[in-house]
Amino acid sequence: MTPLSRRSAPRKRKTFYITTPIYYVNDIPHIGHAYTTIAADVLARYKRLRGYDTFFLTGTDEHGQKVQQAASKKGLDPQTHADRMVVAFKELWKRLTISNNDFVRTTEERHKQVVQQVLRKLQATGVLYTASYEGWYCLPDERFWAADEVVEGKCPDCGRPVERISESNYFFKMSAYRDRLRRHIQQHPEFIQPESRRNEVLGFLDRPLEDLCISRPRARLAWGIPFPFDPDYVTYVWVDALVNYISIPGYGTDPRRFAKWWPADVHLVGKDILTTHAVYWSTLLMALGLDLPKTLFAHGWWTVDGEKMSKSRGNVVDPNAMAEEYGADAFRYFLLREVPFGQDGDFSKTAMTTRYNSELANDLGNLFSRTLTMIERYSGGVVPKSHPKAVKAEDRRMVAVAKSLHRTVGEEMDRFAFHRALREIWTLVDFANRYVEKNAPWDLAKESKNRARLDVVLYHLAETLRSLAVHLFPFMPTTAQRMATELGWSTSLEQALKPQDFQWGRLKPGRPARKGSPLFPRIEPPQRIMVQETAAPATPSKEMVMESTSAATSFISIDEFRKLDLRVGRIVAAEKIMGADKLLKLSVDIGTETRQVVAGIATKYAPDQLIGKSVIVVTNLKPAVIRGIESQGMILAAGDKTVEALATFVEPVESGMRVK
Ligand SMILES: [Zn+2]
Numbered sequence: 001m002t003p004l005s006r007r008s009a010p011r012k013r014k015t016f017y018i019t020t021p022i023y024y025v026n027d028i029p030h031i032g033h034a035y036t037t038i039a040a041d042v043l044a045r046y047k048r049l050r051g052y053d054t055f056f057l058t059g060t061d062e063h064g065q066k067v068q069q070a071a072s073k074k075g076l077d078p079q080t081h082a083d084r085m086v087v088a089f090k091e092l093w094k095r096l097t098i099s100n101n102d103f104v105r106t107t108e109e110r111h112k113q114v115v116q117q118v119l120r121k122l123q124a125t126g127v128l129y130t131a132s133y134e135g136w137y138c139l140p141d142e143r144f145w146a147a148d149e150v151v152e153g154k155c156p157d158c159g160r161p162v163e164r165i166s167e168s169n170y171f172f173k174m175s176a177y178r179d180r181l182r183r184h185i186q187q188h189p190e191f192i193q194p195e196s197r198r199n200e201v202l203g204f205l206d207r208p209l210e211d212l213c214i215s216r217p218r219a220r221l222a223w224g225i226p227f228p229f230d231p232d233y234v235t236y237v238w239v240d241a242l243v244n245y246i247s248i249p250g251y252g253t254d255p256r257r258f259a260k261w262w263p264a265d266v267h268l269v270g271k272d273i274l275t276t277h278a279v280y281w282s283t284l285l286m287a288l289g290l291d292l293p294k295t296l297f298a299h300g301w302w303t304v305d306g307e308k309m310s311k312s313r314g315n316v317v318d319p320n321a322m323a324e325e326y327g328a329d330a331f332r333y334f335l336l337r338e339v340p341f342g343q344d345g346d347f348s349k350t351a352m353t354t355r356y357n358s359e360l361a362n363d364l365g366n367l368f369s370r371t372l373t374m375i376e377r378y379s380g381g382v383v384p385k386s387h388p389k390a391v392k393a394e395d396r397r398m399v400a401v402a403k404s405l406h407r408t409v410g411e412e413m414d415r416f417a418f419h420r421a422l423r424e425i426w427t428l429v430d431f432a433n434r435y436v437e438k439n440a441p442w443d444l445a446k447e448s449k450n451r452a453r454l455d456v457v458l459y460h461l462a463e464t465l466r467s468l469a470v471h472l473f474p475f476m477p478t479t480a481q482r483m484a485t486e487l488g489w490s491t492s493l494e495q496a497l498k499p500q501d502f503q504w505g506r507l508k509p510g511r512p513a514r515k516g517s518p519l520f521p522r523i524e525p526p527q528r529i530m531v532q533e534t535a536a537p538a539t540p541s542k543e544m545v546m547e548s549t550s551a552a553t554s555f556i557s558i559d560e561f562r563k564l565d566l567r568v569g570r571i572v573a574a575e576k577i578m579g580a581d582k583l584l585k586l587s588v589d590i591g592t593e594t595r596q597v598v599a600g601i602a603t604k605y606a607p608d609q610l611i612g613k614s615v616i617v618v619t620n621l622k623p624a625v626i627r628g629i630e631s632q633g634m635i636l637a638a639g640d641k642t643v644e645a646l647a648t649f650v651e652p653v654e655s656g657m658r659v660k
Pocket of ligand 1: 138139140141155156157158159160
């Protein structure tokens with residue numbers, strides 16, 4: 001080795017570039033916007049914590065027909081309308097402690113210039129052409145539909161009436177990239193996630209891919225970025241919007257900066273805009289000769305109390321109100337804890353309050369406040385010293401759990417499994433709560449000979465809470481900061497948190513710890529609204545039906561129910577069992593392993609009908625031998641004597657997921 005090579009450039013920090021979609025300013029922000037942005041924020045904070053140089057971009061999409069219409073409805077020009085609407089987004093992100101590094105507005109000069117550059121480049125590459133187009137146009141969606149896609153004169157997407165429009169436009173030869181895109185998706189399983197969405201896009205690409213109309217005649221729509229080489233046209237709003245992912249990190253303006261950030265590590269999107277990202281954006285990037293983003297993750301949608309969220313139902317969840325009522329951190333926690341990221345979820349105040357009270361107020365909040373109370377009471381309000389001689393096996397076990405989070409949480413975060421990452425963190429919360437009970441510091445404090453042991457216990461609890469603050473910081477930054485401050489550890493996590501803080505023992509003894517108000521004051525559960533029957537109903541009411549059923553049912557407690565381990569299983573193989581016409585032998589993948597299950601469903605299903613189906617498996621049933629074959633579980637189906645239907649799922653689900 002030459003001395004020179006040792007002196008080579010300092011090792012470059014790993015980078016992480018994450019984006020949210022830019023949000024349309026024709027409406028105020030709702031839970032869907034908040035969900036994507038919170039998830040992106042958690043990932044961005046997490047990567048910064050792990051030492052990545054991170055760039056987190058969000059913003060607003062301000063051109064297009066819908067914005068123009070929304071503005072004119074209010075008697076405003078579109079720019080004034082956008083200027084007003086953008087405030088609602090910026091204020092919400094502040095309130096939800098979103099740590100974006102930049103905020104792009106598509107009406108900004110820095111963005112518009114790059115969109116025009118992109119158009120020039122596409123033109124020069126020869127992938128644009130003009131053609132006249134006649135088709136059915138959905139005004140609100142700003143898109144054309146083919147004749148066979150239109151349903152009885154209505155848009156197949158939004159159901160509103162379509163209009164017949166004929167016009168000349170610029171087209172991008174998207175069709176030419178179909179095979180290349182398909183290959184890319186097949187060769188890069190991490191590109192489109194979750195897997196169900198990847199399959200959806202591959203399915204879409206099985207059909208012929210059309211070219212993309214990327215212009216709008218100015219005569220019809222003035223509110224857009226003008227074509228640099230044809231003043232009669234403005235840019236199709238989707239092309240305009242997608243370009244933000246490269247315009248802001250410096251495409252065409254700052255090559256060094258652009259090389260640092262591109263390709264993006266993650267584009268987070270809602271599942272409704274997956275195609276525009278996976279297909280339009282990817283093929284445009286190919287035409288520009290740029291790499292595709294590493295991952296495009298499409299998350300699911302929220303219903304509210306089991307119903308689709310809509311203005312007409314009046315059940316739109318206002319993230320501001322949620323942050324007001326529960327605190328931004330609790331709202332952030334709930335959205336990511338309640339539902340596996342990528343799947344649809346249901347929002348209800350009952351579920352929110354339940355998690356808030358049990359997991360935040362009770363598990364975490366109590367652990368924190370009782371620990372600080374004990375430090376105040378038994379240790380004069382300073383974090384005591386741990387005495388190696390008084391350390392026991394259970395202390396070491398807690399340390400081991402705390403240390404293991406670095407790896408386990410990291411693995412789940414890499415998989416976008418926020419709910420599992422939080423579950424991992426809660427293993428430490430639960431361990432620490434049991435540790436308090438088991439070691440009963442209040443008993444140790446009664447006799448001075450136990451002083452060393454008491455100090456060890458209190459130190460381990462304080463350091464565990466410090467460690468929890470580090471792990472919780474990406475999810476609940478305000479709570480983590482309060483914990484760090486009250487433990488006397490750090491008053492500026494945002495600036496000071498380092499990867500080394502994941503290590504055990506960073507809390508120095510002798511620091512004053514001071515307890516503040518509860519981290520999560522308990523919240524009264526929402527009152528159930530009872531409908532009073534004024535007269536005896538002709539048909540039994542819901543309550544009556546429930547009552548009559550309950551009379552015949554013996555109840556089990558929730559704890560008894562929880563003993564059942566129900567999991568999503570995917571049937572990977574199925575075969576008939578010789579001499580038993582009702583039985584099938586199934587191989588069911590339950591995430592962690594493949595189970596052999598004998599099921600009496602052969603009268604209803606042929607084996608090959610079942611391959612790939614997701615079913616509900618009781619996985620902790622004692623194995624039984626049926627016709628000489630071991631059955632390691634049971635699958636759920638409807639029917640009394642004969643099976644009528646297998647219980648399965650409306651949405652694609654991951655094998656091994658808990659069913660409850
Ligand atoms: Zn439509």
